[in-house]
Amino acid sequence: xxxxxxxxxxxxxxxxxxxxxxxxxxxxxxxxxxxxxxxxxxxxxxxxxxxxxxxxxxxxxxxxxxxxxxxxxxxxxxxxxxxxxxxxxxxxxxxxxxxxxxxxxxxxxxxxxxxxxxxxxxxxxxxxxxxxxxxxxxxxxxxxxxxxxxxxxxxxxxxxxxxxxxxxxxxxxxxxxxxxxxxxxxxxxxxxxxxxxxxxxxxx
Numbered sequence: 066x067x068x069x070x071x072x073x074x075x076x077x078x079x080x081x082x083x084x085x086x087x088x089x090x091x092x093x094x095x096x097x098x099x100x101x102x103x104x105x106x107x108x109x110x111x112x113x114x115x116x117x118x119x120x121x122x123x124x125x126x127x128x129x130x131x132x133x134x135x136x137x138x139x140x141x142x143x144x145x146x147x148x149x150x151x152x153x154x155x156x157x158x159x160x161x162x163x164x165x166x167x168x169x170x171x172x173x174x175x176x177x178x179x180x181x182x183x184x185x186x187x188x189x190x191x192x193x194x195x196x197x198x199x200x201x202x203x204x205x206x207x208x209x210x211x212x213x214x215x216x217x218x219x220x221x222x223x224x225x226x227x228x229x230x231x232x233x234x235x236x237x238x239x240x241x242x243x244x245x246x247x248x249x250x251x252x253x254x255x256x257x258x259x260x261x262x263x264x265x266x267x268x269x
Contacts, residue, residue, distance in 0.1 A: 107161055142174055
């Protein structure tokens, strides 16, 4: 039987609100970093949005991988690319979109602390209450029992492609794919978006 997670599609309006909230928390305690580390891939856009709101000029990337495909954990989290720049002696903020298991963020903190920064904190837009690591700042906390897979704007087409491919195993018609996503995932996808996903994925 094909497995489907319950999902929620996040909007750009929500993302802007989350970024504003996290930035406000950081300003309230006067702990603006000089470097923001974007935990890629999911944290790269949040890192840039926070840099914009906090007027931070320096962005560094670090890649940790745990979730292989949509809502499918890929074993133990691991760092697949190191820090793209030095954070030694600096005030560092690690940014990600969500702490799901929290393992990726914990690994990122270890990598940053290894370079002996003056200060290292973390921020995510969303925090799942059961996560191993609780970020220093976050906009919203989601209880463990309310967990759903969040489809962020920056992985919208990728996630729809993955979910749609699973739905095609049940019925390949776009209309039926849309129905499966509504019934099994709890998300309503416009017909034109399904058509666009079909073109991107090369579905026949």
